[in-house]
Amino acid sequence: MREKILAIIEKNSRIDLKDLAALLGESEAAVANEIAEMEKENIICGYHTMINWDNTGDEKVIALIEVKVTPQRGMGFDKIAERIYQYSEVTSVYLMSGAFDFTVIIEGKTMREVAQFVSEKLSPMDSVLSTATHFVLKKYKDHGTVMCGKAEDERMMITP
Amino acid sequence: MRNPLSDKIVSIQPSGIRKFFDIVSEMKDAISLGVGEPDFDTPWHIRDEGIYSLEKGRTFYTSNAGLKELKIEICNYLKRRFDVEYDYNKEVMVTVGGSEAIDIALRAMLNPGDEVLIPQPSYVSYTPCTVLADGVPVTIQLEEKDKFRLTKEKLLEKITPKTKVLILPFPNNPTGSIMEPEDLAEIAKICIEKDLFVISDEIYSELTYKGQHCTIAAFPGMKERTVLINGFSKSYAMTGWRLGYACAPELILKQMLKIHQFAIMCAPTTSQYAAVEALKNGDKDVAEMRSAYDQRRRYLVKALREMGFDCYEPQGAFYVFPSIKKFGMTSDEFALKLLEEEKVAVVPGTAFGDCGEGYLRISYAYSLNDLKRALERMERFVKRHLNDAQ
Numbered sequence: 001m002r003e004k005i006l007a008i009i010e011k012n013s014r015i016d017l018k019d020l021a022a023l024l025g026e027s028e029a030a031v032a033n034e035i036a037e038m039e040k041e042n043i044i045c046g047y048h049t050m051i052n053w054d055n056t057g058d059e060k061v062i063a064l065i066e067v068k069v070t071p072q073r074g075m076g077f078d079k080i081a082e083r084i085y086q087y088s089e090v091t092s093v094y095l096m097s098g099a100f101d102f103t104v105i106i107e108g109k110t111m112r113e114v115a116q117f118v119s120e121k122l123s124p125m126d127s128v129l130s131t132a133t134h135f136v137l138k139k140y141k142d143h144g145t146v147m148c149g150k151a152e153d154e155r156m157m158i159t160p
Numbered sequence: 161m162r163n164p165l166s167d168k169i170v171s172i173q174p175s176g177i178r179k180f181f182d183i184v185s186e187m188k189d190a191i192s193l194g195v196g197e198p199d200f201d202t203p204w205h206i207r208d209e210g211i212y213s214l215e216k217g218r219t220f221y222t223s224n225a226g227l228k229e230l231k232i233e234i235c236n237y238l239k240r241r242f243d244v245e246y247d248y249n250k251e252v253m254v255t256v257g258g259s260e261a262i263d264i265a266l267r268a269m270l271n272p273g274d275e276v277l278i279p280q281p282s283y284v285s286y287t288p289c290t291v292l293a294d295g296v297p298v299t300i301q302l303e304e305k306d307k308f309r310l311t312k313e314k315l316l317e318k319i320t321p322k323t324k325v326l327i328l329p330f331p332n333n334p335t336g337s338i339m340e341p342e343d344l345a346e347i348a349k350i351c352i353e354k355d356l357f358v359i360s361d362e363i364y365s366e367l368t369y370k371g372q373h374c375t376i377a378a379f380p381g382m383k384e385r386t387v388l389i390n391g392f393s394k395s396y397a398m399t400g401w402r403l404g405y406a407c408a409p410e411l412i413l414k415q416m417l418k419i420h421q422f423a424i425m426c427a428p429t430t431s432q433y434a435a436v437e438a439l440k441n442g443d444k445d446v447a448e449m450r451s452a453y454d455q456r457r458r459y460l461v462k463a464l465r466e467m468g469f470d471c472y473e474p475q476g477a478f479y480v481f482p483s484i485k486k487f488g489m490t491s492d493e494f495a496l497k498l499l500e501e502e503k504v505a506v507v508p509g510t511a512f513g514d515c516g517e518g519y520l521r522i523s524y525a526y527s528l529n530d531l532k533r534a535l536e537r538m539e540r541f542v543k544r545h546l547n548d549a550q
Contacts (some may be wrong), residue, residue, distance in 0.1 A: 008455075012528075019528065022462045128477035151201075153530075157505055158194040160180040160284045160333075 001026060003033055009035075013047040013145070016076075052147045054139070060107060061089075062136040063114045067102040067122065068129040077101065080127045089117050099134070111135065162292050163249045172291055175284045176511035180495065184505045192505040193533045198397035198478070202434075202454075209370075218429055227432045231258060232414060233439040234405055242365070244378040244388070250410040253417055254427045258391040258404035260361040263289045265359050265387040265406060266325070268415040269504035270295040271536045274324040275333075280311050280513025281481070282329040283361065300322070301515035302485065304472050308337035310339045313347040319350075325357045326404070328376060331364035334512045334521035335481040336457075336474020348379040358386045363404070364477040366395035369454045373476075377407070380415070384409050387416075392431075394477075395446050396438045401414040401431040425450025453478050456524040457530060463535050464522070467542050478525045481509065485518040487545055495520060497545075502537035 004024055006118050008015060022026040038044045053060045066096050075094055084104055085093040092105040104122070108114040118133055184190055201207075227233065228357070231248040238244050246252050252541045255261040262285055266276065272294040278286045279300045285361060290297040300318050302308045328347070330339045339347070353359055358376055365373040377386040391404025420426075460480055469482040484494045491508035498504050505524075508517025524531065 004451075007451075015528075019459065019532075021529070022459040025458045131337065153199070155180070155195050155197060155199070157184045157192040158177055158507060159196040160175060160177045160511070 001045065003041075004080070005034060005038075009047075011042075032038065033101045050143060050145055052143040053138070059109060061109065061111050061114055061138075063108070063118075064134045065102075065104040065118060065122065066134075067099040067108060068126045068131075069101045070129060072127055080125070083125060084122065087117070088123060089114075102117055104158075105137065113158060142154075168291065171411070172288045177284060177507060180505075180507060182513065183496070183534075184499065187499065187503060187505075190499065190503040190505050191372070191530065191537065193522045193524075193526060193531070193534050194505040194507045194527055195523050196479075197399040197525060198394060198395040198449065199527060200449055202398050203438075203442060204398060205441060206398070206434050206438045208447075210430045211297075211403075211431055213433035214358050218433060220429060222254075222426045222429050224426055225252065225417055226427055227429075227436065227488055230254055230432050230436050230439075231405075233436055234407070237439045238388075238390075238407065242373065242375045243380060244375055244383065244407075247410075248409045251413055252405060252501060253420060254432060255391075255404045255406055255412060256427050257393060257402045258361060258389050259285055260424065261387075261389040261391075261404050261406040262286065262359065262361060263292070264416045264419045264423075265389065265412070266290055266293040266295060267419055268412055269293075269325055269357060269387075271324075271357075273322060275320060275322040275327045277315070277318055277323060279314075279327065279329060281308070281332075281334050281509060281516040281519070282327070282512055283333050284512065286327050286329070286347050295325070296322070299513060301513070301514075302335070302337070308332060308335035308481070309339055309343050310347060311343075311351060315347060316349055319354050319356070322421070323354070323356060325359055328350060328358050328360040329477025330360075330362070331368055331373065331548060333364065333477050334507070334509065334516065334519075335361070335472070336477045336479045337472075338368055338370075338373070338476040340371075344374060344376045344379060348376055348382050351376075351385060352381050355440075356379065356385070358382070359389065360386055361389045361393050363389065364394050365390060367450055367478060368476040369450075369457060370475045379462055387412060392435050392438055395449075396435075396442055397449065398431070398434070398438065401434060403427055403431040403435050436547065445542035453524065456526070456528065459528065460522065460524045460531060463531075466536075467535070467539050468546050469542070478523055480522050480524065481519050482522065483519055488548075489545075491517055498538065498541055502541045503543075504534050504537045504541075 015057045017028050018115050071077050089106050091107050094103045096103055106114055118131055123131055198350045231252045233246045235246050235253055257379040266289050274295045275298050276290045276295045277298050277300055279302050300314050300316050319549040360376050377383045377388045387406055387408040389406050392398040461471055463474055464482050471482040474480050495506055495508040507521040509519030
């Protein structure tokens with residue numbers, strides 16, 4: 001049941017319990033219980049909203065930063081990652097394979113704000129060797145959702 | 161001027177769905193649950209192969225029976241999924257949708273006066289195609305008490321010395337019923353005893369929700385008397401590509417191919433290339449869509465029952481077929497009233513044969529949000545009319 005619950009709420013976290021239970025053919029209590037368990041086990045870590053900020057009046061700048069670091073003895077990557085992800089400007093941190101070590105995604109109000117964060121906070125860290133900052137120009141698809149344009153049902157109303 | 165028309169064609173009634181379609185199209189902001197095709201887009205990798213084939217300039221006819229590569233993939237698929245083996249070279253042809261296959265199978269097999277057994281409620285084309293082929297359609301009325309399955313008793317009742325072909329439309333549109341292996345075993349036995357041929361329309365074979373679909377062609381002694389019809393429309397959400405196929409013994413297929421050769425030439429080339437990709441790499445898409453339909457099926461049946469409908473639990477296709485007998489209205493009246501008062505379009509059961517009277521076909525090829533919106537309106541309607549009737 002867990003996989004099925006997750007598959008549905010990954011796409012629609014607002015679905016109400018009654019509908020979710022009906023889709024799965026389970027009782028509401030069983031589904032609620034399973035969700036509570038998954039929250040406790042940190043399988044479900046949060047419920048967020050997909051927002052297309054481009055369609056609001058708010059200015060937002062998102063940057064993807066490639067970070068190379070030297071792992072410290074006895075600390076590995078985790079400790080460095082923690083020092084980075086504690087900043088509230090940082091929305092995501094991934095450890096990567098390949099030519100660099102971390103992908104850090106940062107949200108700021110202006111490019112200057114992002115640049116300042118990189119030059120004043122990120123680059124000066126002891127373990128950080130280098131950074132390369134890429135600004136996001138447009139989001140087409142995020143978390144499996146296409147951000148631009150809504151598809152309409154173009155099927156004929158009645159077909160055999 | 162002489163009458164330019166053929167009496168035979170004029171005698172055929174237009175599809176009952178058509179009539180209703182015209183009414184619905186006139187109406188603004190109607191919500192429809194009346195569609196007989198998937199709400200999903202064709203998976204991108206399949207569309208991409210179609211586009212790629214155009215880019216490469218593959219815009220010519222294929223051989224009459226279809227691309228060799230596609231026929232081989234069809235055989236692999238049928239072996240893999242349903243454990244039935246066909247020779248791609250002699251026993252498979254690619255058609256313009258399952259509907260062409262139904263038509264040419266009947267035309268290849270019938271002599272004037274031959275009787276064709278057509279279980280109903282079922283898809284709208286079997287009867288007119290039988291008439292066009294000079295056959296005599298004989299209806300078998302399926303009942304809810306049998307879960308809308310074809311029982312051995314019902315079959316035996318209608319067999320005469322003139323009976324030649326049995327149409328087997330399962331998983332069924334509009335009832336959502338399926339035939340389980342033990343049901344098919346009984347039917348197969350009778351077909352062999354009575355020397356009947358079967359046209360098995362398995363277009364919904366990938367959409368069954370209680371275990372794997374089973375084809376009658378896989379039963380001993382049946383492959384040589386079965387025309388198996390399937391296609392890409394429902395399983396891969398490819399209705400507009402118009403692509404299906406028929407598998408049959410060489411003796412029958414050769415004649416079907418002759419009609420196809422002269423009337424159609426070949427199925428659309430772009431669609432055939434896309435279909436190769438569908439069969440090679442589409443199993444995952446099929447499974448995902450099936451799982452989505454299954455969830456909506458549960459949701460819809462539960463909601464309809466809570467609303468007060470008597471609703472048999474469908475096990476295939478993407479329709480539920482609730483009874484409206486307790487409302488004291490005919491199917492046509494109910495569907496029309498529902499459309500006028502709440503602007504929800506469903507299809508009256510009678511569009512699929514007279515024995516569909518007392519039922520509606522409601523499709524769940526819709527997103528959960530669409531279903532919810534329509535169900536809210538239906539609930540208001542039911543509350544108003546259920547009390548009137550009782």
